[in-house]
Amino acid sequence: MTAGSPLVEASGLTKRYRVPPTRLFQRAGTTTAVEGVDLTVSRGESVAIVGESGSGKSTLLRLLLGLSRATSGSVHYIVRTDDPARAGDPASTETRTVDPARDDLLWLRRRAGMVFQDPYSTFDPRRTIGLTVAEPLVATGAEGDHRAAVAEILARLELPADTADRYPHEFSGGQRQRIALARALVHRPELLLADEPVSALDVLVRGRLLGLLAELRRELGLTLVTVTHDLGVVPRIADRIVVMRAGRVVESGPTAQIFEAPRERYTRELIAALPRLP
Ligand SMILES: Nc1ncnc2c1ncn2[C@@H]1O[C@H](COP(=O)(O)OP(=O)(O)OP(=O)(O)O)[C@@H](O)[C@H]1O
Numbered sequence: 001m002t003a004g005s006p007l008v009e010a011s012g013l014t015k016r017y018r019v020p021p022t023r024l025f026q027r028a029g030t031t032t033a034v035e036g037v038d039l040t041v042s043r044g045e046s047v048a049i050v051g052e053s054g055s056g057k058s059t060l061l062r063l064l065l066g067l068s069r070a071t072s073g074s075v076h077y078i079v080r081t082d083d084p085a086r087a088g089d090p091a092s093t094e095t096r097t098v099d100p101a102r103d104d105l106l107w108l109r110r111r112a113g114m115v116f117q118d119p120y121s122t123f124d125p126r127r128t129i130g131l132t133v134a135e136p137l138v139a140t141g142a143e144g145d146h147r148a149a150v151a152e153i154l155a156r157l158e159l160p161a162d163t164a165d166r167y168p169h170e171f172s173g174g175q176r177q178r179i180a181l182a183r184a185l186v187h188r189p190e191l192l193l194a195d196e197p198v199s200a201l202d203v204l205v206r207g208r209l210l211g212l213l214a215e216l217r218r219e220l221g222l223t224l225v226t227v228t229h230d231l232g233v234v235p236r237i238a239d240r241i242v243v244m245r246a247g248r249v250v251e252s253g254p255t256a257q258i259f260e261a262p263r264e265r266y267t268r269e270l271i272a273a274l275p276r277l278p
Pocket residue numbers: 017018019031032033051052053054055056057058059060229
């Protein structure tokens with residue numbers, strides 16, 4: 001299976017939420033978070049989904065991961081077959097197409113990792129970092145030495161050697177985000193989905209984490225989908241930009257092209273809103 005072949009395909013993806021009535025005798029309404037989105041992410045590619053707050057970016061990411069069920073449309077992953085008896089055999093590179101809204105999600109958990117803006121809320125304060133980072137290995141029944149795999153990924157993310165024995169509250173925001181990244185990558189997924197991975201961090205820490213993410217992407221051959229409202233981080237991590245507004249994709253293209261010649265006024269406004277050096 002070569003770089004450039006499709007890994008994720010979303011088509012006609014729509015998500016509506018029911019909105020409870022605010023007044024007595026009022027009927028419940030609906031709000032459309034994502035509407036008719038078609039998106040293909042190729043193997044090895046890095047795509048940034050950008051747009052203002054409320055444009056549907058996080059909802060789209062949740063739909064891609066099967067964490068939320070689409071009202072209509074579909075998400076397909078084109079994956080390697082799992083048959084260990086055929087490992088190394090050219091036929092083991094057959095593809096299969098699966099819809100995470102209907103299937104058992106375990107196979108997707110094996111292939112995908114996820115990081116969120118606020119990692120602290122996803123950590124159990126009573127669990128050591130070692131146990132926290134090992135979670136995907138346990139959840140997917142990964143074989144091999146979990147402790148060694150955890151130590152290796154923590155070291156790769158430049159965390160101190162005793163990190164595994166310590167607890168979440170003992171770390172800074174930037175370190176916690178690196179711990180979250182370690183947890184997302186410990187089982188060597190081929191796809192990483194990141195929701196505002198650096199927005200909560202200060203500029204220096206943010207720069208270092210973006211650099212690490214770019215290095216890991218190359219080293220592990222990762223396919224990356226990042227959601228961000230901050231266009232400033234995009235050139236460091238993404239080859240392609242998908243611009244969302246009010247649940248729809250309004251523009252997409254190579255990162256350089258979007259920055260140099262944005263077609264939509266909305267995109268120009270997002271770029272113009274970036275802080276500039278005097
Ligand atoms: N669980 C929910 N119930 C009802 N409405 C929701 C729910 N989740 C999201 N929405 C609505 O869907 C729309 C899109 O939200 P979403 O969080 O996907 O946007 P976003 O672009 O990720 O915004 P932000 O950058 O602020 O996180 C918003 O109008 C939001 O209020």
